[in-house]
Structure formats: C-alpha cells, structure tokens
Amino acid sequence: MLFRVDQDSPASLAEQIAVQVRAAIASEEMVPGERLPPARELATSLRVNMHTVLRAYQQLRDEGLIEMRQGRGAFVRNDASTVLVRVNELATQLVDEARKLGLSPGDVHARIDRLMSGIA
Structure with missing residues (x-):
C-alpha cells in the first residue's frame, strides 16, 4: 500500500x-x-x-x-471489516452532532440502546 x-x-x-x-x-x-x-x-x-x-x-x-x-x-485486527469501518464513521458523525446539540453521553447511549432493542 x-x-x-x-x-x-x-x-x-x-x-x-x-x-x-x-x-x-x-x-x-x-x-x-x-x-x-x-x-x-x-x-x-x-x-x-x-x-x-x-x-x-x-x-x-x-x-x-x-x-x-x-x-x-x-x-x-482479525475482526476488522468494511462494516466496522462504516459503523465507526457513523458513530463519529453521531458523536460530533450530539456534541453540537449539547446532548450528554447518557442521552445518546439511552437513545442508541432504545433503537438497538427495537424501541423507538
């Protein structure tokens, strides 16, 4: 490379x-x-x-x-993949936006937990 x-x-x-x-x-x-x-x-x-x-x-x-x-x-890493790269990119964007909006890490974590468990 x-x-x-x-x-x-x-x-x-x-x-x-x-x-x-x-x-x-x-x-x-x-x-x-x-x-x-x-x-x-x-x-x-x-x-x-x-x-x-x-x-x-x-x-x-x-x-x-x-x-x-x-x-x-x-x-x-053996578990590194295209998927992991994309998730990292999206997570970085989410964190940047959450900071701009003044959201706390707890608020963001809670929202992600709800979305991952299928509760909107």
Missing part, C-alpha cells in the same frame, strides 16, 4: 494516514492479519515525525481496526 500525505491539507498528517488505512480496510486492500508498515519506516518515507504515524496508529487501535503488538508492529 502506498501512503501519501498533503502538507497543505487542513487535515492533520496523522488523520490523513488513518484515513488511508481505513479506506484500505474498507476496500479490502488491507486484510485481517496484515501488518502495517513499521512506524519508523513509514515516517521516513512520508518525511513526517514518527510520533505522527504512531498517533494515527493509536487512533486506529482505539477504533478497533488495528492491534499493536509490542516489538512486532501493528496489524489489521
């Missing part, structure tokens, strides 16, 4: 890297169990700080898309 970053983009460099990994998982260009490039190598090839790559990897880990194994690198 070829990574690219745009220094002039309003999106952070870490977010640009994370977006590319998400897209590769969603398109099945990257498959479960596949190893991501080592952070140091990717940082060198992109001419960015290694911590920028690590920030992107941490974000993807927090989203449940990759796992980081001590001393072995970062890998696409």
Whole structure:
C-alpha cells in the first residue's frame, strides 16, 4: 500500500494516514492479519515525525481496526471489516452532532440502546 500525505491539507498528517488505512480496510486492500508498515519506516518515507504515524496508529487501535503488538508492529485486527469501518464513521458523525446539540453521553447511549432493542 502506498501512503501519501498533503502538507497543505487542513487535515492533520496523522488523520490523513488513518484515513488511508481505513479506506484500505474498507476496500479490502488491507486484510485481517496484515501488518502495517513499521512506524519508523513509514515516517521516513512520508518525511513526517514518527510520533505522527504512531498517533494515527493509536487512533486506529482505539477504533478497533488495528492491534499493536509490542516489538512486532501493528496489524489489521482479525475482526476488522468494511462494516466496522462504516459503523465507526457513523458513530463519529453521531458523536460530533450530539456534541453540537449539547446532548450528554447518557442521552445518546439511552437513545442508541432504545433503537438497538427495537424501541423507538
């Protein structure tokens, strides 16, 4: 997989890297169990700080898309899928909108619980 970053983009460099990994998982260009490039190598090839790559990897880990194994690198999780990528995107949109509207996390959780259990 070829990574690219745009220094002039309003999106952070870490977010640009994370977006590319998400897209590769969603398109099945990257498959479960596949190893991501080592952070140091990717940082060198992109001419960015290694911590920028690590920030992107941490974000993807927090989203449940990759796992980081001590001393072995970062890998696409076995349960990562197009569905998970899409749900993460939608959840992010929901959280952003809920914050704009001033809703509490409890309100959002309660609504989701009602919808998931079939109670509108």
